[in-house]
Structure formats: structure tokens, C-alpha cells
Amino acid sequence: MSPLSITSRTLAAALGGYGLGALAAMALAVTLPMARDQAVIIGIMVAFLLCSGAAIWAFSARSAWQAWAGILAPSLLLGGLYLWGLPA
Amino acid sequence: MNKSFRQSMAWLHTWTGLLLGWLLVAIFITGTSAYFREEITLWMQPEVHDSTLQPGTVELAMAALNAKAPDAKSWDINLPGARQTAVELRWQPAKQPENGGRRRGEQMLMDADSGEVVAPRATRGGNFFYRFHFELYGIDRLWARLLVCLATMFMLIAIISGVITHKKIFKDFFTFRPGKGQRSWLDAHNATAVLALPYHFMITYSGLLLFMTLIMPWGIDAAYENDRRAFFSEVFSRGEDSAQPGSPGQMVAVGPLIEQTETRFGKPVERIQLTNPNRDNAQITLRVNRDPAVTDRQRGGDPTQVFQGNTGELIDTRIPANDPVSPGWRIYNFFTSVHMARFADPLTRWLFFLFGVAGSAMTVTGMLLWVSKRTQQLRRDQQPDRALKMVNGLNMASITGLMLAIAAYFLANRLLPVTLAAREDREIQVFFIVWLVSLVHGLLRPNRHGWIEQVAAASLLWLAIPAVNIFTTASHLFTPLAWQHAAIASFDLVCLILAALGGYTLWRLQRKPLPAKARGARAPRRANTASEQPAGESP
Numbered sequence: 034m035s036p037l038s039i040t041s042r043t044l045a046a047a048l049g050g051y052g053l054g055a056l057a058a059m060a061l062a063v064t065l066p067m068a069r070d071q072a073v074i075i076g077i078m079v080a081f082l083l084c085s086g087a088a089i090w091a092f093s094a095r096s097a098w099q100a101w102a103g104i105l106a107p108s109l110l111l112g113g114l115y116l117w118g119l120p121a
Numbered sequence: 122m123n124k125s126f127r128q129s130m131a132w133l134h135t136w137t138g139l140l141l142g143w144l145l146v147a148i149f150i151t152g153t154s155a156y157f158r159e160e161i162t163l164w165m166q167p168e169v170h171d172s173t174l175q176p177g178t179v180e181l182a183m184a185a186l187n188a189k190a191p192d193a194k195s196w197d198i199n200l201p202g203a204r205q206t207a208v209e210l211r212w213q214p215a216k217q218p219e220n221g222g223r224r225r226g227e228q229m230l231m232d233a234d235s236g237e238v239v240a241p242r243a244t245r246g247g248n249f250f251y252r253f254h255f256e257l258y259g260i261d262r263l264w265a266r267l268l269v270c271l272a273t274m275f276m277l278i279a280i281i282s283g284v285i286t287h288k289k290i291f292k293d294f295f296t297f298r299p300g301k302g303q304r305s306w307l308d309a310h311n312a313t314a315v316l317a318l319p320y321h322f323m324i325t326y327s328g329l330l331l332f333m334t335l336i337m338p339w340g341i342d343a344a345y346e347n348d349r350r351a352f353f354s355e356v357f358s359r360g361e362d363s364a365q366p367g368s369p370g371q372m373v374a375v376g377p378l379i380e381q382t383e384t385r386f387g388k389p390v391e392r393i394q395l396t397n398p399n400r401d402n403a404q405i406t407l408r409v410n411r412d413p414a415v416t417d418r419q420r421g422g423d424p425t426q427v428f429q430g431n432t433g434e435l436i437d438t439r440i441p442a443n444d445p446v447s448p449g450w451r452i453y454n455f456f457t458s459v460h461m462a463r464f465a466d467p468l469t470r471w472l473f474f475l476f477g478v479a480g481s482a483m484t485v486t487g488m489l490l491w492v493s494k495r496t497q498q499l500r501r502d503q504q505p506d507r508a509l510k511m512v513n514g515l516n517m518a519s520i521t522g523l524m525l526a527i528a529a530y531f532l533a534n535r536l537l538p539v540t541l542a543a544r545e546d547r548e549i550q551v552f553f554i555v556w557l558v559s560l561v562h563g564l565l566r567p568n569r570h571g572w573i574e575q576v577a578a579a580s581l582l583w584l585a586i587p588a589v590n591i592f593t594t595a596s597h598l599f600t601p602l603a604w605q606h607a608a609i610a611s612f613d614l615v616c617l618i619l620a621a622l623g624g625y626t627l628w629r630l631q632r633k634p635l636p637a638k639a640r641g642a643r644a645p646r647r648a649n650t651a652s653e654q655p656a657g658e659s660p
Contacts, residue, residue: 046278054337055337055339056339058337058339058340058343059339059340059342059343061340062340062341062343062344063343063344067447067449068447069344069345070352070355070356070447070450071447071448071449071450072340072344072449073340073341073344073345073352074449074450074452074453075449075452076340077330077333077337077340078330078449078452078453080337080340081277081326081329081330081337082326084274085274085277085278085281086281088133088278089130089133089278089281089282089285092129092130092132092133092282093126093129093130115343119343
């Protein structure tokens with residue numbers, strides 16, 4: 034892996050991974066059909082797993098571009114889910 | 122699984138492991154000690170060792186609180202149990218001092234036999250290590266916690282990528298090739314990792330969960346419209362009675378109420394709380410220890426009876442099984458209470474301690490492997506470069522150096538004058554000075570000699586602890602008192618075991634490594650060259 038690729042993947046893992054986790058926590062907190070305290074805790078528990086999963090993905094993807102794409106796409110999806118779930 | 126995927130995971134594992142490995146070693150070792158933090162604190166306060174629960178202890182405790190704080194908002198009496206010998210008395214003063222007032226109120230220790238207030242030597246005890254393992258020391262608490270969380274996240278990634286790297290995970294577990302340098306460290310690293318893999322995953326993942334409001338609050342903000350307080354009161358409400366103090370009034374004797382509660386639950390009462398003591402609206406809350414259960418609510422989970430203070434009338438009975446807990450919180454409670462071993466009886470606690478030791482060994486062998494591998498890749502005429510030497514020196518400071526510093530902390534507890542001003546801070550200073558000296562030593566001698574010297578020093582210090590104990594306390598290994606409370610004798614025994622392990626390591630290190638020529642002749646493949654030392658140094 035070239036230094037540039039490593040830097041890019043590291044950023045994808047750290048920033049992208051955390052962003053993905055945070056968006057998952059937010060989306061699940063407002064959309065899961067259950068008491069909100071339970072939706073929140075489940076969201077948080079899923080978020081940490083996604084953060085580490087994203088890091089694994091970032092370093093196993095074929096290219097740095099693919100690493101970013103694989104993290105940003107589900108992030109956008111979760112962001113949309115969050116906006117959709119917000120109380121009107 | 123294709124090969125390049127495993128290779129990229131090996132790369133990720135190696136570098137995430139090294140980057141925060143030193144911090145993780147310290148977190149693991151101090152965190153492991155935290156399973157016994159109350160026992161460590163007990164050991165560090167020999168003044169309270171000779172105290173045993175008596176039938177009249179509760180009355181003595183009430184009298185002591187009456188003398189000290191008759192108009193307090195609440196009293197709290199913790200009776201001696203398996204983990205403490207003295208009676209812990211807490212109270213909330215009627216007037217909260219402006220700022221500077223402690224949220225948890227005032228506290229003192231009482232001898233369970235005589236009812237005298239005891240003032241043991243000032244020490245942070247086991248709490249120093251407990252705090253250190255998640256907020257370090259001397260740096261801003263918030264940043265320290267964030268740094269620890271970052272290390273925890275790295276560890277979670279290292280665990281997952283480590284599992285992927287080892288396709289043959291169970292075969293690796295049964296492979297141990299001792300006395301083969303790098304291979305041995307690798308095998309030991311694999312064995313300790315696989316042996317306690319569920320534990321490692323649990324401890325890291327739950328470590329993150331425990332700090333969820335610090336590092337992942339966005340879900341709370343989203344669902345509670347940025348009102349985090351609403352979340353806390355919904356989830357962690359302690360249901361504390363905040364009734365205003367009533368007019369002065371008499372209270373019934375507590376003795377019969379205790380008997381009634383103990384008959385009801387079939388267990389000894391461990392904790393007595395009084396709100397508005399000496400008032401006509403006083404309430405007496407009696408708790409027994411709950412059965413070991415890991416998923417119900419963490420707070421207020423003990424079987425409890427509440428009595429009216431002036432009449433002795435039973436007004437509430439709480440049994441934890443009646444508390445409904447939703448599945449999501451059951452999972453959260455499972456992880457966090459297993460992390461803290463809250464539910465554990467002594468045997469389970471020892472088991473967790475051993476898992477913690479395995480975790481420490483896993484991080485330690487990983488760091489040693491990192492250096493060993495690179496040392497053995499050197500050509501015969503090549504010296505380790507500066508970076509490799511530095512990693513080796515830092516390894517030394519983080520492993521043997523920390524063990525030296527912990528032993529020095531315990532020795533300081535016994536050897537510093539009991540009445541020394543700011544004594545608890547001095548103990549901690551000793552800890553850090555010894556650690557710093559070992560760091561300087563490690564960086565100056567990043568080679569086999571350095572390791573031998575530090576292991577020898579650590580073994581001597583750990584051996585010195587039970588020995589010094591004989592001359593400085595009345596509860597050392599040769600007294601019946603130490604054996605009355607398993608915790609006190611066990612502490613000295615663990616010191617002896619650590620000293621023995623150090624001695625064994627020293628013996629292995631001392632054996633002369635084969636000269637370079639013989640090494641080359643015996644093992645044609647350089648990677649398999651036998652060598653005992655964790656780091657290379659030309660003989």
C-alpha cells in the first residue's frame with residue numbers, strides 16, 4: 034500500500050467510520066419502533082460495531098476510492114433514514 | 122478468504138496494535154487489578170484489618186452517626202462483608218457547602234467491634250489503579266478518557282483483524298513452540314488471545330459502551346431533542362426521596378427491623394440507609410445483597426424493605442425481579458456489568474482476574490513479538506536501528522516498568538510514615554518516579570541486559586512486599602488475622618507468585634543465548650533461529 038493510500042484509508046476508517054456509526058445511532062434512535070430509551074441504546078450498540086466494521090473494510094477494500102465509497106454510501110442511506118424518521 | 126485480504130488484516134493488526142499498545146498494556150494491567158480494588162484498598166489500610174461484624178455493630182454505627190451528624194439529610198451504613206472489614210459510614214450534611222462540597226457527602230470508617238472511628242493511613246488504595254485504567258493521571262480527565270476510548274477502539278479493531286489474520290485459529294491455539302524466540306512469542310500471543318477471545322471482545326466493546334454518552338451521544342440527542350438530562354432521568358433515575366426534613370421526632374430501634382428483613386429475604390442485611398434521621402418523617406431502608414444476576418437494572422437492584430422511621434411500619438418492599446427490563450437494556454447491562462464484574466462472587470472474581478491476566482499477557486506478548494520479529498530479520502552484522510531500540514525500550518517501561526512501579530506503590534504504602542502530610546499523593550509520586558526511572562533505564566539499555574535488570578528489580582520488589590509486611594503490620598502471612606479475611610492473605614500470596622514468575626523469567630533470560638555461529642549452523646532458516654531474548658543484542 035502506498036503512503037497516500039494508507040493515509041486515505043486511515044481517514045476513511047477514522048472519520049468515515051465514526052460518521053457511519055454516529056449516523057446509525059441517530060437513525061436507529063428515531064426510527065426503531067419501540068420506547069425511545071431502548072431505541073437509543075440499541076442504536077449505540079450497533080454504532081460501535083459499525084465503526085470497527087468500517088475500519089476493517091477501509092483496509093481490506095481493493096482501492097482507497099472503494100474504501101470511501103463503501104463507507105459513504107451506507108452513511109448517506111442512514112442519514113436519509115434519520116431525516117425521514119425525525120418527528121415532523 | 123483470499124490471501125491479500127488476510128495480508129491487509131495482518132498489516133492493520135500489526136500497526137493498530139503497536140500504535141496504542143503501550144497504553145493498552147497499562148490499561149489492561151491496572152484494569153485487571155481493579156477487579157480487586159476494594160481488597161487492595163483493604164490491604165493498604167492495615168489499621169482496619171482487626172475489625173469483625175458483631176451483633177451490636179449496627180447500634181454502634183447509629184450512635185456514631187448520631188454523635189457526628191445528628192441533623193444530616195441522610196445516613197448510610199455499609200456493614201462489613203467479604204470485601205471490607207470496617208463499617209463505612211456516610212452522611213449528607215444538612216447544608217451543602219458552597220462548591221467544593223463532595224457530591225457523595227462525608228464519610229468515615231468505624232471499627233465494627235469497638236464502635237470507635239478509625240482513621241487509617243491516607244491512601245488512594247486500589248482506586249488509584251481503577252481510575253488510572255480509564256482516566257490515567259494528572260492530565261485533563263476529559264482528554265484522558267477520550268484517549269482511553271481511542272485505544273479501546275484500536276483494540277477492538279486489532280481483535281477483529283487479528284481473528285481474520287488467523288485463519289487456523291484453533292490449530293494455532295494448540296501450537297506452542299517454547300524456546301524459539303519469535304515463534305514462541307507468536308504462539309503465546311495466539312494462545313492467550315484465543316483462550317480468552319470472548320473476554321477480550323466483551324471487555325473492549327463494553328469499555329466503549331460505558332463511555333457511550335461521551336463518545337457516541339448523537340443517538341440520545343436525536344431521540345431526546347438534545348435534552349440529555351431527560352434521557353438520564355428516564356433510564357438511570359435513582360428514585361431518591363427528596364422530601365424536606367420534618368419536625369424532630371423519635372425513631373424506633375433498628376434491630377427488630379433488621380431481623381424482619383433478614384427473615385423475609387433469608388440473607389444478612391448489608392446496607393442501611395436513613396433519610397431525614399431523627400425527624401418524624403424518617404425512613405429506614407434495609408438492603409440485602411441481591412442474587413448474582415447480570416442483566417437486570419444496575420442501580421437499586423438489591424432486595425429492599427423500607428420502614429417508617431417513627432413507627433417501624435413497613436411501607437415498601439422491592440424485589441428486583443419485579444423490575445421489567447427491556448431486551449436492549451438487558452444486552453447493555455450484560456456487557457457493562459460483566460465488564461465491572463459487579464455480580465461476581467469471590468470465585469468468579471478470581472476467574473475474571475485470570476482472564477485479565479491473559480489479556481495483559483496477550484498485549485504484552487504482542488508488543489514483544491513486534492520487536493522480536495524485526496530483530497530476527499536483521500542480518501547478522503546489522504545492529505538494530507534507532508526506532509527498533511526505542512520500541513524495545515518503551516516495551517520495557519510499559520511492561521516491567523509498570524510492574525516495578527506498582528510494587529513500589531505498595532511498598533511506599535508500608536514504608537512512608539503513617540502521619541506524613543499529603544501521604545496519598547506521596548504514594549502516587551513514588552509510583553510515577555519509579556515508572557519514569559524504568560523508562561529512562563529502558564531507553565538507555567534497550568537490550569537483553571536492560572530486560573534482565575528490570576525483571577530482577579521487579580522480582581525483588583514483589584518479594585519485598587510480603588517481607589516488609591512482616592515488620593510493618595500485625596496482619597502479615599504469619600498471623601491468624603491475615604487468614605481470617607481471605608483478601609489480606611491472598612494479597613501477599615499474589616505478590617509471592619508474581620515474584621516467583623519474575624524469578625522464572627529471569628532464569629530463562631539469564632541462560633546464555635547460543636553464539637551466532639552455532640545459531641546459524643543449527644537453524645538454517647533465520648526466521649526459526651532460537652533465541653530467548655525478547656530483543657536482540659549482539660553477544
